[in-house]
Amino acid sequence: MPPATVHLVIPCFQESGRIGPFLTELCAVMHELGGVTIQVVEDGSDSAEAARMREIITPLCLQNKHLLPPMFLPQNLGKGGAVYAGWDQAPPVDWLAFVDADGSCSATEVANLIRRVRQQPAPMTAVFASRWDQTSSKVQRQWKRRLMGRIFGTLVSTLLHIPIHDSQCGLKFVPRSAYLRIAPTLRIHGFAFDVELLAALHDSGCEFEEASIAWHETPGGHVHLIRDSIRMARDVLAIRTHRVHKKGSL
Numbered sequence: 001m002p003p004a005t006v007h008l009v010i011p012c013f014q015e016s017g018r019i020g021p022f023l024t025e026l027c028a029v030m031h032e033l034g035g036v037t038i039q040v041v042e043d044g045s046d047s048a049e050a051a052r053m054r055e056i057i058t059p060l061c062l063q064n065k066h067l068l069p070p071m072f073l074p075q076n077l078g079k080g081g082a083v084y085a086g087w088d089q090a091p092p093v094d095w096l097a098f099v100d101a102d103g104s105c106s107a108t109e110v111a112n113l114i115r116r117v118r119q120q121p122a123p124m125t126a127v128f129a130s131r132w133d134q135t136s137s138k139v140q141r142q143w144k145r146r147l148m149g150r151i152f153g154t155l156v157s158t159l160l161h162i163p164i165h166d167s168q169c170g171l172k173f174v175p176r177s178a179y180l181r182i183a184p185t186l187r188i189h190g191f192a193f194d195v196e197l198l199a200a201l202h203d204s205g206c207e208f209e210e211a212s213i214a215w216h217e218t219p220g221g222h223v224h225l226i227r228d229s230i231r232m233a234r235d236v237l238a239i240r241t242h243r244v245h246k247k248g249s250l
């Protein structure tokens, strides 16, 4: 039987300075693996940035059939909005996935997780990469981000009663059939979109599992530790309220 197919979206905002080496490596590794399409979704950066992204991606597209032409969104939707825009236009694959543009998670790690999801007899259980294994020398993050990640993970699992350690890791795989069922209910497009995605999958009966990965933080991140954490915490509260209204209780 041919391996399960995967459509891998890379959400990008102002990433021309970081994406080149990672995208090149990803194209090579996915070519070896087969059955994977990759698409960059450029999330409404300015026209100069869009031109720089075209300069990087066009030659790679010519060399790599499995790298689809990039999608340029007319305005900035947020990371979740870009991921969903890519997933909504995906070819009819078995798995939808996204990975961060900065290469903090290497192409080899992406391939490892693809091998892992392909072990499922049919796509059933969503797989969320996790940087939770604090003892692992494979996870290199600034202590501030590590701490905020812990606090946020505890907030998510406590408020939503969903056992997860790292809801924000930038590599996730979702069975396409499960996504299609919940897509009309998804409203959060910012950095907390993963939390709503997780809750919607959970409530729709789709199982999920966390998979430890290696992570080497790349400098130049866009997430502002205080400002974005406050926004994300507000989004988690909104997700909780919405769920309570829908289900009557948690």
Ligand SMILES: Nc1nc2c(ncn2[C@@H]2O[C@H](COP(=O)(O)OP(=O)(O)OP(=O)(O)O)[C@@H](O)[C@H]2O)c(=O)[nH]1
Residues within 6 Å of the ligand: 010, 011, 012, 013, 014, 015, 041, 042, 043, 076, 077, 078, 079, 080, 081, 082, 083, 099, 100, 101, 102, 104, 145, 168, 170, 217, 218, 220, 221, 222, 223, 224
């Ligand atoms: N589409 C879209 N993607 C964004 C936006 N902001 C950030 N991203 C993407 O989200 C991913 C993660 O952003 P990063 O800048 O790497 O975040 P970070 O500050 O390094 O945080 P961590 O990677 O979680 O430690 C990257 O692929 C970014 O391009 C945005 O406004 N829109």
Ligand SMILES: [Mg+2]
Residues within 6 Å of the ligand: 100, 102, 104, 218, 221
């Ligand atoms: Mg990053």
